[in-house]
Amino acid sequence: MQYFSLQNQQQQVSFETAVVQGIAPDKGLYFPEQIPTLDKDFIANLHDYTDHEIGYKVIRPFVGDEIPEEALLKIVKDTLHFPFPIQKVTGHTYALELFHGPTLAFKDVGARFMAGCLGYFRRNSTKPVTVLVATSGDTGGAVASGFFNVPGVEVVILYPSKKVSTLQEKQLTTLGGNIRALEIEGTFDDCQAIVKAAFLDQELQEHRQLTSANSINVARWLPQMFYYFLAYKQMKAAHPRLVFSVPSGNFGNICAGLMAAAMGLPVSHFVAATNINDTVPRFMGSGKYEPGKALPTLSNAMDVADPSNFVRVLQLFGNSLPALKEKFTALSFNDKDTARTMERVWKENHYMLDPHGAVGFMGLQQYLETAPELTGVFLETAHPVKFEDTAPKSIRDEIYTPPRVMSLYNKEKTATLLPADYTAFKNWLMR
Ligand SMILES: *Cc1c(COP(=O)(O)O)cnc(C)c1O
Numbered sequence: 001m002q003y004f005s006l007q008n009q010q011q012q013v014s015f016e017t018a019v020v021q022g023i024a025p026d027k028g029l030y031f032p033e034q035i036p037t038l039d040k041d042f043i044a045n046l047h048d049y050t051d052h053e054i055g056y057k058v059i060r061p062f063v064g065d066e067i068p069e070e071a072l073l074k075i076v077k078d079t080l081h082f083p084f085p086i087q088k089v090t091g092h093t094y095a096l097e098l099f100h101g102p103t104l105a106f107k108d109v110g111a112r113f114m115a116g117c118l119g120y121f122r123r124n125s126t127k128p129v130t131v132l133v134a135t136s137g138d139t140g141g142a143v144a145s146g147f148f149n150v151p152g153v154e155v156v157i158l159y160p161s162k163k164v165s166t167l168q169e170k171q172l173t174t175l176g177g178n179i180r181a182l183e184i185e186g187t188f189d190d191c192q193a194i195v196k197a198a199f200l201d202q203e204l205q206e207h208r209q210l211t212s213a214n215s216i217n218v219a220r221w222l223p224q225m226f227y228y229f230l231a232y233k234q235m236k237a238a239h240p241r242l243v244f245s246v247p248s249g250n251f252g253n254i255c256a257g258l259m260a261a262a263m264g265l266p267v268s269h270f271v272a273a274t275n276i277n278d279t280v281p282r283f284m285g286s287g288k289y290e291p292g293k294a295l296p297t298l299s300n301a302m303d304v305a306d307p308s309n310f311v312r313v314l315q316l317f318g319n320s321l322p323a324l325k326e327k328f329t330a331l332s333f334n335d336k337d338t339a340r341t342m343e344r345v346w347k348e349n350h351y352m353l354d355p356h357g358a359v360g361f362m363g364l365q366q367y368l369e370t371a372p373e374l375t376g377v378f379l380e381t382a383h384p385v386k387f388e389d390t391a392p393k394s395i396r397d398e399i400y401t402p403p404r405v406m407s408l409y410n411k412e413k414t415a416t417l418l419p420a421d422y423t424a425f426k427n428w429l430m431r
Contacts, residue, residue: 001064003030003218006311015066016121019114019219020129022212029308030218031315036061038264046233051084052077054233055226058263059113062222067120075116076226079109084227086234086377089351093364095380096231096244099354103141103171104383104405105301106253109227110220111139111146115153117219118211122152129209130429131155132198134191137164138301138382141171143213144179155213156429158182158191161417165389167405174411182428186420197422198429207430215252216308224256225263231377232265239375245271245364246379247356248330249302251280251309253379258316261327268374270328273363275299278332280310287321298335298355298390301382331363338362339392346395354384355391 002012007028013021018030038057046054055076063072082100089095101108122129131153133143140157147155157172161183164172173181184191198204199212215221228244235242244267246254254272261267272280275297283289291306317324341358345351353361360378368376384391384399391399418424 001036001062002033004033005029006031006315015063015218019117019217020121020211022214022217029216029311031312032062032218035259035262035316040264043264043266046229046236049233051080051226051230051233054229055080055223058225058229058260059223062218063117067117071120075113075120078116079113079223080226080230081112082108084230086231087351089345089349089361092368092372092374093361093376093378094235095351095353095357095361096227096377097380098227099380099383099386101142102145103138104386104402105138105142106224106227106379106381107138107142107215107220108146109223110215110217110252111142111213113223114213114217114219115143115146115150118147118153119150125152127209128152128154129211131213132158132195132210133213134158134188134195135164135172136160136188136300137168138386139213139215140164140181141168144172144175144181147213148175148179149177153178155179156182158184158194158425160188160191161185163188165386167386167388167408169413169415170408170411173413173415174408176414181415182425183415183417184420185417190420194420194422194425198425201426204426204429215250221252221256221309221312222259224253225260227379228257228260228265228267232267235375235377240266241268241374243267243269243271243364243367243371243374243376244379245273245360245367245376247299247302247360247363247381248272248274248280249277249304249307251307251313253381255309255312255316258313258328262316269367269371271360271363271367272328272330273359273378274330274332275302275338275359276332276334277303277305278330279305280307281330281332283310284321284325284328284330298338298387299359301356302359329367331366333359333362343392343394346398352384352395352399354380354382354387356381356387357384
């Protein structure tokens with residue numbers, strides 16, 4: 001499979017180049033030159049395949065022959081290393097729980113798959129590659145865990161001091177080994193500015209090979225298709241007509257679902273549920289793409305004003321708004337309703353939502369009012385314990401803390417404190 005840049009369709013690169021570069025030199029996102037379709041028999045008989053076999057079959061055409069069968073199968077196994085259960089929440093709505101991985105959020109899937117691919121591509125290299133990542137919380141933890149102990153890969157994570165939750169900070173700063181955390185005395189934007197400057201710095205690039213692990217990397221985006229197939233496998237006997245609702249920020253997760261559907265997975269409809277950062281819901285109404293400034297909300301992993309993956313969503317539908325509307329609805333919800341929904345669903349259904357899942361749940365409920373014949377699955381993208389600090393008071397004490405989280409709180413933090421200044425960062429990295 002070749003990949004082209006959405007800025008310039010002429011220049012094609014291999015899967016390996018797309019993974020190692022992350023973003024095309026012209027700053028475009030990589031997109032596969034064609035969309036593979038899966039065998040109808042395979043889809044009809046998903047229940048006959050193991051989860052690993054399904055993941056392998058789905059991703060194989062995107063990797064081509066660049067990773068041999070045995071190695072790719074191992075990467076898929078390491079990625080799908082934890083369960084993806086579905087829980088009934090109300091009569092017609094089910095939660096697809098994506099938080100049973102090491103850092104309790106769905107980003108573990110993409111991070112683990114990317115780590116496996118990068119580790120494979122670097123297997124014979126003598127010069128280690130440095131993965132540089134700025135995080136506002138969830139991404140850094142998933143990347144740290146996914147890349148931990150991958151030979152030939154060093155990870156440097158920049159996070160804003162005092163602006164990530166205690167649990168998130170522990171996930172970034174307690175692994176050691178090939179993972180190093182930089183606590184930046186500034187904001188997330190400062191961290192991102194330093195990372196961007198590093199990628200433009202020729203001198204630094206000569207000193208070490210840098211790559212990014214942000215969510216636009218094809219090796220983080222595409223494996224997110226896996227759990228749509230696994231959900232369909234679990235649901236299809238009783239509920240063949242499904243709508244998925246995906247709490248969306250950068251729109252990578254929902255774009256993976258749309259890609260799964262394009263490959264042949266029978267899904268009736270997709271709902272993108274956002275918080276008040278509603279650039280896409282507004283676009284669906286007006287046809288005008290007008291990103292504002294990101295506003296802080298309870299579902300902070302979705303506080304994105306200019307969702308980077310939306311160009312891929314449009315590309316999947318030939319950049320046609322009417323075509324997109326047939327398969328895709330975007331709805332936005334505020335914090336007040338998010339908090340109320342968390343309280344209500346706990347009280348009435350005894351299901352604990354996290355704020356992101358709550359947005360997905362509301363999107364699903366609203367859409368199902370117009371399509372009562374469908375069964376809905378919303379993606380519960382993080383464990384509620386990750387957002388315990390901001391959960392409504394009335395339910396905070398009811399949130400379950402998994403044992404592995406408890407042990408994390410007891411681990412020692414190791415981070416280097418640096419000012420929000422590029423020179424200070426560079427000196428640290430070059431030393
Ligand atoms: C990253 C994240 C999202 C948003 O996913 P996108 O792929 O960026 O749309 C939603 N929920 C949680 C918990 C996240 O960490």
